[in-house]
Amino acid sequence: MRGVVVVLFVVSVAVSQGVSFLCSLLEAVLFSTRVISLEAAMEGGSSAAAQMLGLKARMERTLSAILILNTLAHTGGASIAGWAAGDLWGADSLFIFSVLFTLSTLVFTEILPKTLGTLYWRGLWPWAVTPLKIMIVGLTPLIWLTQLLTRVFTRKGQATASPHVSEQEILAAASMGQRGGEISQMEAELIHNIIGLEEISASDIMTPRTVMKLANGALNVSQILPEARKWSYSRLPVYVGDPENIVGYVLRDHILATDPARHDPKVSELARPLHFVPASANALRLLKHFLSRRAHMCVVVDEYGGVDGLVTMEDVLESLVGAEIVDETDQVVDMQELARRRAKDMLAGREEQKS
Template sequence: MAGFLLLLLSALTSGAEAAFFSLSEQEIARCKTSTKKSELLVYSLLQQPRKLLTNILVLNNGINVGIITLFAYVAWQLYGTTSLPAGALIACLLFVTFLIVFCGEVLPKVYAQKKRLDIARRTAPFLRALQTITSPLSQLLMAISGHIEKHYMIRGYNHTIEDLHHNLDVALTNEDSSPEERRILRGVVNFGSITVRQIMRPRIDMEAFSTSATLPQLLPQIVKWGYSRIPVYSESMDKIEGILYIKDLLPYLAETAGFNWQQLIRPPFFVPETQRISDLFQDFKEKHVHMAIVVNEYGTTSGLLTLEDIVEEIVGEINDEFDDDDDIIYSQLDENTYIFDGKTSLHDFCKITEVPFDAFNEVKGDNETVAGLMLALFSNIPRVGQATSYGRFHFTIESADLKRVKRVKINVATKKENYHKVG
C-alpha cells in the first residue's frame, strides 16, 4: 500500500512538472487575469520558475528514493538477509526502474500534455503547501547552482536576432546566393518574434460592407476590390458582425435588392494586436479560417490579417491578378536612398532595406508606420523639407500637410557610417 501511494505521488509530481512548464502564453495570460484562486496560484508559482522546478525535482527525487528504499526493504524481508543474490538484485532493480520510469514519469507526462492547465490548477495548492518542506534543500541547491553558473559556466549561446542576420549574410555572400534567398531566411529567423500589429492591414485601409447595404450595392464593390473574403459591420467598423465569403454569394447573384445576403456571413475570428504571428498561424490551421480581425486592448478594431500575409513574411510578396503592385509604395533612388509612403509599416521598411527589425524600438513608441516614426522623432507634425537623423538613418520630409506625413526620403548609411540626430 505504501509503495502504491509513493508511486502515485511520483506520478503526480512528474505530471505537475510537465503541466506547469508546457503552458502556452495564452494560458498563462488567462491565469493572470482569472478570478479563480487556483489559476491565480498557478500564475503566482510560475513567477519564480526556477524555484518551482527545483522544489518539484527535490520532491520527486525524494519520493523516488523512498520507493527504492521500500522495495529494498521488502526484498530483504523476503530473503531474510541484506546480502541478496546477484540475480535477485538485478531483477529487483529492473522492476523498480520500470515502475518509476513508466508509471512515475512517462505516463503522467504524456497525460499532462493533453490536460496541462487542468492538472496545473489541481496540483498548484499541493505544490504550494509542500514548498515549506522542500524550501530549505531547494534554496541550498539553487545557491550552489547559481554559484557554479556564475563562475564556471561558459556563455556561448547568447546570440541576438541581429547576430543571426549577420551570420546569414556572411554565409550567403557567394556567387550562388541571391537577395531572395537571404530574404526568406531572414523571414524564418524573425517569424517567431513578429506580432500581429506589425504586419496587419490597418483599419484605415480596410474594406468592409455594412449590413444595411443591399445585394445590388455589394456587387460593384466586390468586382472593384477583388477580395474573396470581406468583413461585414453594423453601425461602425468597431462592430464587425462576421466575414462574407464571396463564393457563398455566387449562387445568389441574380437575386433582387430584397435578398437577405446577411444570412450568409460567417462568424468573425478576433485576435489581439500583441499576438505572435507564429501562434496565429497555428490558430488559422486549427480553426480552418484565413482571416482574423485585429482588436486593441479596448476591444475596438485595429485592422485585419490574413493567412496570406503571414506566409508572405517568409516567402515574400504573393501577387495574384487582383493585387496592386503598389501595396507598399516606395521607390529606390540609389543603393542607399529610398522614398517611402508615410503609411508604410516599419516592418515592411526594415524588410525592404534589410535592416534589423528592432532598429527603431527605442524611439518608435507605439508607432508602427514610417509616418508615426517621424512624429516620434520630430515630436510634432513636421513640414516639407525638414530633416532629422537617427543612427544610420537620415530622414527628409518630402510631402506633408497639417494632419499627417505623406512621403519621406530615407538614406540608410552603411554600418561603418553613422548619423547624429539633428533638428
C-alpha cells in the same frame, strides 16, 4: 514480522510510485501551461491564474521543489522496497525486483504522467497550484540549499532564459493555434502579416510616380471641375509647375462643392498639407504615421528628395490583410504592375523607333 515487511513493501512501492507520478504530472503541467492563457484567465478574475504565474515566474524554486521530492521518493522508495523484497524472497529476487521497479517507474511515473500533463494542462493547471505551493513550503530548507549550491557553480550574470517572447515564438504559437483550431486561418495570417510589416518598405507598396494621378494646382476649379467629376479617387496630390513640386492634396468633394460662378479659386488654394516619407520607411512606421496624424496618404521620396511615388493607408492595410482592397470603381488592381507594363511598352516603342 513477515506481515509487517509485506505492508512495508507495499506501502513503500505505492508511495514511491504515487509521489513520483504526481511530481512528473506537476512538472509537465508547469512547463506546458502557457503564460498567455494564464493572463487571459487572470483578466477573467481567476486567483489561481495569478498564483500559477507567480510559480512560473520563479521557475527555479518551483522546479527545485518538484525534483527534490521526486528524487526522495525514487531513492527512498527503491531502498525500502528493495530491502523488503530481499527479506521476503531472498537476495536472488533483488534483480527481478529492480527490473520490474525500473519498468514501473519508467511507464507509470515518467511517460504516463508527463503525457497526461502535456495533453490536458488546460484542465489541470488550476488543480496543480495548491500541491505545488505545499511542496515549496515544506521543502523550503532543501530548496534554499540547492539554490545556494547552484549559485556557487553558476557565474554571476551568466545568461539565463529570457522571460520575453520572441517574434518567432509568436509566429509559431499562431501556427500551432491554427492547427489546433484555437484561432482561424485568417487570424493566424493577420498575426503573421502584422509582424511582417517591419520587413515591408514604402517602396514595396507605393503607387509608382509614373502612374500617379495628379491634380494641376495652377488650374482654376472651373477648369478642373469636369475632370474631377470623373475621378475615382477621393483625394489627389496637387502639383504646381513641375510634377515633382507637390504642394499638398485636394479632396474631390471639396472641388465638387465649390461653385465657380461665385468663387473660382485655383486648385492649389484648396490644397491641404501632405507629408513626405522616405522610400525606406517600413509599413509599421507608416501605419503609426497615418494613425497619429490622421492622414490618408504620403508622398514617397528617394534619398535625393525626388518623388518616388505615393503611399496610402489602404496600401498598408492591404499588406496587413494580405490582399488587394478594391471596389467597383477600381479599373486597375495593382498599380506597380501597371507601372512595369508601361515601362516595358515604352522601352519596346523606343526599340522599334531605333530599328
